[in-house]
Amino acid sequence: PVPTPETRDVPQQILDILGEKDTFKPSEEFPTLSQVEIKAALDRLGSRSMVEYEQITADAVVLEKEGQSIVDEGSPEYKVWDAIRSKGRMGVKDVAGAVGGDTAKFGQGTAMKNRWIKKDGNDLVIAEKDVEDKTRHLLQSAQQTGNVADSKVLADLKKRKLVKVEKRISYTVKKGPKYAKEMPVEVTDLTADMLSSGSWQTANFKPYNFNALGANQTPGALHPLxxxxxxxxxxxxxxxxxxxxxxxxxxxxxxxxxxxxxxxxxxxxxxxxxxxxxxxxxxxxxxxxxxxxxxxxxxxxxxxxxxxxxxxxxxxxxxxxxxxxxxxxxxxxxxxxxxxxxxxxxxxxxxxxxxxxxxxxxxxxxxxxxxxxxxxxxxxxxxxxxxxxxxxxxxxxxxxxxxxxxxxxxxxxxxxxxxxxxxxxxxxxxxxxxxxxxxxxxxxxxxxxxxxxxxxxxxxxxxxxxxxxxxxxxxxxxxxxxxxxxxxxxxxxxxxxxxxxxxxxxxxxxxxxxxxxxxxxxxxxxx
Ligand code: PHE
CATH class of the missing domain: 3.30.930.10 (Bira Bifunctional Protein; Domain 2)
Known part of the structure; x- marks a missing residue:
């Protein structure tokens, strides 16, 4: 059976992928796993020289709440344009009723500036039959790639509190000198049999993990009295x-x-x-x-x-x-x-x-x-x-x-x-x-x-x-x-x-x- 992130046999999955390509970024292959889980798997393989890995620290663009809601529902200017389009024409007050006060306030000005809508007497009508919701697409791509290429655009999105920039740790991994397609069976105990047969000489011993913290103790405690x-x-x-x-x-x-x-x-x-x-x-x-x-x-x-x-x-x-x-x-x-x-x-x-x-x-x-x-x-x-x-x-x-x-x-x-x-x-x-x-x-x-x-x-x-x-x-x-x-x-x-x-x-x-x-x-x- 093909291992999935759900089966959580991450070390084996890493070995599988390295069977096909020389190097990769686990965070891209396993987007649902936390960095902690990825690191644990890399350490396990790394301590056995089965893989080698490098840590990369990079800036990543992350959506703020407002930015996420634009990705989910569209930008305010698009919502205003869309509301007017569906009705043919609308009074200014009706726009607020249809899309909400805040959305109307922010969206109307931008839609006007983009020339998507215009005034017609006391009403608003659309000026463009088809529009592209650029803000939404920009944010969608930022979310997928963690990056906004144009620094001016990025600065603007940050100023509008739609995105923020965070430090992200990720890894690149490649085969190590002892790479194998599968995790080898590891011996945890030295037995009398192994000594007398001499099999200990070739046995694959599980390395000690000197960094393990050990299980929590539940010691007794003296009462304050x-x-x-x-x-x-x-x-x-x-x-x-x-x-x-x-x-x-x-x-x-x-x-x-x-x-x-x-x-x-x-x-x-x-x-x-x-x-x-x-x-x-x-x-x-x-x-x-x-x-x-x-x-x-x-x-x-x-x-x-x-x-x-x-x-x-x-x-x-x-x-x-x-x-x-x-x-x-x-x-x-x-x-x-x-x-x-x-x-x-x-x-x-x-x-x-x-x-x-x-x-x-x-x-x-x-x-x-x-x-x-x-x-x-x-x-x-x-x-x-x-x-x-x-x-x-x-x-x-x-x-x-x-x-x-x-x-x-x-x-x-x-x-x-x-x-x-x-x-x-x-x-x-x-x-x-x-x-x-x-x-x-x-x-x-x-x-x-x-x-x-x-x-x-x-x-x-x-x-x-x-x-x-x-x-x-x-x-x-x-x-x-x-x-x-x-x-x-x-x-x-x-x-x-x-x-x-x-x-x-x-x-x-x-x-x-x-x-x-x-x-x-x-x-x-x-x-
Ligand atoms: N028996 C006293 C009490 O119960 C304490 C006390 C002991 C007083 C000895 C005087 C001498 O409070």
Whole structure:
């Protein structure tokens, strides 16, 4: 079968034509093919020395829209002449009605100048029985040849915006030293058989194409939240923090609230704010858990390495029963110098299971462990928390908390402020402001504000404080030990960094994976 441009076996077609003539221009033989396709075929043959080709760059006359419409329908002067001819005579206004206002305007003058039409009273009549539409024929030939021989005529056509001149790349091709009538079969793999038979010596190997770009890759991509999370982790690790084990999304009211001295009537414990778990209906009282123990031991080991105490303190046995009773007592009657809340503390309320509302539940658990062997320690975590919120552009029912805890002797509030300034400074946020706030578990408490240059206003970026004795002393931590705590959302800085205005674009089932894929791997700009 004769190959056609449609079959797209362009290399073979080129070989076929070269079988008949020594040289030719592919763009003339294959007018429907793009230069890119022609070039690809020439490269393929050229790299095998089957053809040789040369590139020619030349000016080509190309029709503008107006020029094309003259080729299709005739020139304005011809249309005017033709309209008058078909009617015998016409009023000036009728011409515009027949051929259109613009055509009439341009065409009438030229037709007059060419003496194709003339005035007869108030009407127009033809002056010539037969006319040649020269403009149309000129443009037709320009289109076919890409050329207008007379430079004056070309300049005129350009001025009338009927044609323009563009650079055109084309090729001339001739036989190469290895020309053959057909593309030879090419061997792509060297086999053991070819080696043992020796046929490799005469085999026609397909040349490597070192210019091929290869297929597109579809690599994995880190989610922006993960990237910012890594940034925070590095800052923490660089400052001697160890990571707390945060794998428990479900915890008891005891660890999430009571141990933090959050009263059982506190609005945060309302159904409106906390998700409660109905199955299983109840948690065990605080106790050892082998799986959690392993994670906790690993963290403790890391922490000990960083904070080896020169003079070991007295260690106490972990006593959950005592802790439980202490927490009850500090709520109900007051203890450790506190007057407490003076209400009847409910064990059932404390054992209700909740989706943790903050990672401070984990910090509490780790601080209770620290009380066995009280020593300076720095703990952090970055993980998910849950709140029964009305979902909107900036709130979801779940988000990630970045949390840090520092335990030491002789800590002061000023030290916390300095620490936070250094910490946020590493993220490029300087000049913090602190606002007194309230948390049931810290006193004093401070909200942290940073100036957002983009929004041109102060925005809350975190919450912090010094844990209350009512929280620390029931655990058995010494009276002179102070503990800083602070927390912030991971989403807020990520949204600012990645210019995301709707949190649902960042987290949840509506996240567009394309968005995740297309985020830059690293951002060098701060804020
Ligand atoms: N738990 C607080 C919150 O959810 C953050 C915090 C942690 C505050 C530790 C003080 C101390 O916003």
């Amino acid at each position: 993960n990237k910012v999370r890594e940034e925070f982790r590095k800052i923490f690790f660089n400052q001697g923090f160890v990571e707390m084990p945060t794998s428990r999304y479900v915890d008891s009211g005891f660890w999430n609230f009571d141990a933090l001295f959050v009263p059982q009537q506190h609005p945060a414990r309302d159904m409106q704010d906390t998700f409660f778990i109905s199955d299983p209906p109840k948690a065990d009282r605080p106790r050892d858990d082998p799986a959690a123990e392993a994670a906790m031991n690993a963290m403790e080991e890391g922490s000990r390495k960083l904070y080896a105490e020169p003079t070991p303190r007295k260690t106490t046995r972990r006593d959950y029963e005592k802790y439980w009773d202490n927490v009850r007592e500090v709520h109900e009657k007051g203890a450790f110098g506190s007057t407490g809340y003076r209400y009847t503390w409910s064990e059932d309320e404390s054992l209700r299971l909740v989706l943790r509302t903050h990672t401070t539940a984990v910090s509490t658990w780790c601080l209770h462990r620290l009380a066995e062997d009280p020593r300076p320690a720095r703990y952090f975590s970055i993980d998910r928390v849950f709140r029964n919120e009305t979902v909107d552009a900036t709130h979801l029912a779940e988000f990630h908390q970045v949390e840090g805890v520092i335990a030491d002797f002789g800590l002061t509030l000023g030290g916390l402020m300095k620490f936070l300034e250094d910490f946020f400074g590493k993220l490029g946020l300087t000049g913090l402001r602190f606002k007194p706030a309230y948390n049931p578990y810290t006193e004093p408490s401070m909200e942290i504000f940073g100036f957002h240059a983009g929004l041109d206003k102060w925005v809350e970026i975190g919450n912090s404080g010094m844990f209350r004795p009512e929280m620390l002393e029931p655990m058995g931590l010494p009276k002179d030990m102070r503990v800083y705590g602070f927390g912030l959302s991971l989403e807020r800085p990520t949204m600012i960094r990645y210019k995301v205005s709707n949190i649902r674009d960042l987290l949840g089932h509506k996240v567009d994976l394309k968005f995740v894929e297309e985020q830059p791997a690293v951002r060098l700009d701060k804020n």
